[in-house]
Amino acid sequence: MAAVGSINSSTLADLNGASTTAAANDPGSAERFLKLLVAQMQNQDPLSPMDNAQVTSQIAQINTVSGIEKLNGTVQGLSGQFSQMQALQGAALVGREVVVPGNALTVKDGVGRGTFELNAAADKVQVEVLNAAGTVIETFQLGARPAGIGDFDWKPASTAGATSFRVTATADGAALTPTALVRDTVRAISTVGNQLTLELKNSGQVAYGAVRSFT
Incomplete structure (x- = not known):
């Protein structure tokens, strides 16, 4: 059939x-x-x-x-x-201070301030201060520093022209790879899709995932 x-x-x-x-x-x-x-x-x-x-x-x-x-x-x-x-x-972060990647030198009341992160303890840390053209205008030593996030203050006779900094470090003669950081204040936040973005006072827009710490 x-x-x-x-x-x-x-x-x-x-x-x-x-x-x-x-x-x-x-x-x-x-x-x-x-x-x-x-x-x-x-x-x-x-x-x-x-x-x-x-x-x-x-x-x-x-x-x-x-x-x-x-x-x-x-x-x-x-x-x-x-x-x-x-x-x-x-x-909840609006108005709070965050630490994000960046090498801008904060100058206030004649004192330059910077932040950096070491992936391991260093026996020698050096900071170079740069002008807007990227030229080194001063170099100074910070000595030994532990692993993690650290700050420095730079108190020269004049901070005129100083805009950024660069950090180098060594441990037992081997070069480390420090990360330059900046402290900034959150002014606003925005979301696009699943991405949360922070609007910072001096650094502009930064992804939430880039924040190393906040206070």
């Missing part, structure tokens, strides 16, 4: 293939998948019906597609909540 309808086992094979993967990201795909399976069962050859293993496999695939859709919705919801929490945390 011939099959009652035109849907055959190739339809089932298609559902098992690439179309199933694409359907996982398509809302309502589980419902369409179920309709196709019902149509397949209704139009199968009565003398060669789909076996129980095939039916079980198709039902499992329907559950998988439906589960992925629900998981995608849950992840999107959590992403939105995470962005809101980031914004709330960022708002």
Whole structure:
């Protein structure tokens, strides 16, 4: 006896293939998948019906597609909540001082101040003060410093022209790689997508992830 309808086992094979993967990201795909399976069962050859293993496999695939859709919705919801929490945390930083990468020299009341970070303890730390053209105008020593974030004060006869600094360090004769940092004040925050950005008083916009510490 011939099959009652035109849907055959190739339809089932298609559902098992690439179309199933694409359907996982398509809302309502589980419902369409179920309709196709019902149509397949209704139009199968009565003398060669789909076996129980095939039916079980198709039902499992329907559950998988439906589960992925629900998981995608849950992840999107959590992403939105995470962005809101980031914004709330960022708002609490407004008006506070943060430490971020940068080599600007802060000059106040005739004293230059800078911050840096050492990845290991150093027995010799040297600071070079630069002008706007990048020329070294003075060099001084800080001596030994421990690993971590440190500050320095520079008290020359005149700070005229000083705009930035550079730090070098050694430990047992081996060169270290200090990171120049600046202390700045948070004026505002903004969020674009899942990215939280801080608007700093002197340094402009800085990603929240770049903050080394805050006080």
